[in-house]
Amino acid sequence: MIKDKKVEDRIRQSLATNFETFADKDASLEEFAKEMTLENLEYNKDDYLKYCLYETMRMEAPVPVSSTFMMTENLDIGPYKIRAGDMMFTNIQKLHHLEDQWGPDHNEFKPERFADRGKHHPMCFIPFLAGKRVCIGKTFAESTMKVVLPLIMKAYSGFELVNKDLYHVKHINNTLMKTRPEVMIIMHRD
Ligand code: HEM
Numbered sequence: 001m002i003k004d005k006k007v008e009d010r011i012r013q014s015l016a017t018n019f020e021t022f023a024d025k026d027a028s029l030e031e032f033a034k035e036m037t038l039e040n041l042e043y044n045k046d047d048y049l050k051y052c053l054y055e056t057m058r059m060e061a062p063v064p065v066s067s068t069f070m071m072t073e074n075l076d077i078g079p080y081k082i083r084a085g086d087m088m089f090t091n092i093q094k095l096h097h098l099e100d101q102w103g104p105d106h107n108e109f110k111p112e113r114f115a116d117r118g119k120h121h122p123m124c125f126i127p128f129l130a131g132k133r134v135c136i137g138k139t140f141a142e143s144t145m146k147v148v149l150p151l152i153m154k155a156y157s158g159f160e161l162v163n164k165d166l167y168h169v170k171h172i173n174n175t176l177m178k179t180r181p182e183v184m185i186i187m188h189r190d
Contacts, residue, residue, distance in 0.1 A: 003161060004109070007052065008153075014048035015150050022154055032154050033147075041146045051111035053145050057127040058102075059109060064093035066129055095124045156187040 012023070019035045021027035043050045068089045075082045082088070097106045101124040102113070113119070128135035135141070162184040 007109070007111070008159065011049050011052060012153065014043065014046040015153060017046040018043050018049075019150070022150065029151060029155060033151065036147055036150070041143060043146070047115070048111060049149065050146070051114040053142070053149070054114045054125070055109055055111040058096045058125055059107075061093045061096050061127050063127070063129075063135075064091075066090040066092060066133065069133070090126070090129065092126055092129070095126060098124055152187070155189075157190045158188040160186040160188070162186060 016023040018040060019032065021032045021035050066089050068087050071082050071084055071086045071088065073084050096102070099106060101120045123130065128138040128141070
C-alpha cells in the first residue's frame with residue numbers, strides 16, 4: 001500500500017465507497033468511527049481494502065509456520081505415508097507462495113487475485129491456520145485490521161516508506177523468518 005501510490009489511492013476510493021464520512025473533510029475521526037458498524041466492516045460495496053489485507057498476509061504470513069503436532073494414527077495421503085508418532089508442522093508461508101496456486105507472479109502484491117477466491121485451493125491461504133488449531137483470535141485480529149487501517153488512513157493524508165531496500169528482502173525458504181524486513185514509515189497530515 002505504502003510502496004505503491006496507486007494502491008493507496010485505490011484503498012481510499014474503496015473506503016469512500018463504503019463509508020460516507022471517510023472522504024468528508026468536515027467529518028471527524030469519531031464520526032467516521034461511528035460509521036464502522038459490523039455490517040459496514042464487511043466492506044460489501046467495495047472489497048478492495050479486504051483484498052489488500054489478505055494479500056499482505058499472503059505475501060508475508062505473520063505466523064509463517066505452525067507449531068508442531070504429532071500424528072496419533074497412520075495416514076496415507078497420496079504418495080505420502082505418515083506414521084503414528086511422526087512430528088509435522090504446516091509451512092504456511094510456503095503454501096502462500098505455491099506457484100501452481102498463485103502463479104509465477106506470487107512475489108508481487110496483487111490484491112485483485114482475491115476477487116476470484118475459486119482460483120486457489122482454500123487451504124493455500126491459511127494465515128490463521130485452520131481446523132482444530134485455528135487461531136482463536138482470528139475474528140478479533142481481522143476486525144482490528146479493518147478498523148485501525150481506515151482510521152489511520154483518514155487521519156493521515158500520505159505515507160512515505162523510508163528504508164525501501166530492506167522491504168525487498170524475501171523469506172520464502174527461511175520458514176523461521178528470523179530476519180524480517182524492518183521498515184520505517186513517515187505519515188503526513190495535510
Ligand atoms: C494477524 C494476527 C494473527 C495471526 C496471523 C495469527 C495466527 C495464528 C496461527 C497461525 C495460529 C496457529 C498456531 C499453531 O497452532 O501452530 C494461532 C493460534 C492462536 N492464536 Fe492467533 N493470530 C493472530 C492474532 C491473534 C490474536 C489477536 C489473538 C488473541 C486475542 C490470538 C490468539 C491465538 C491463540 C490463543 C492461539 C492458540 C489456539 C490453539 O492452539 O488452540 N491470535 N494464531
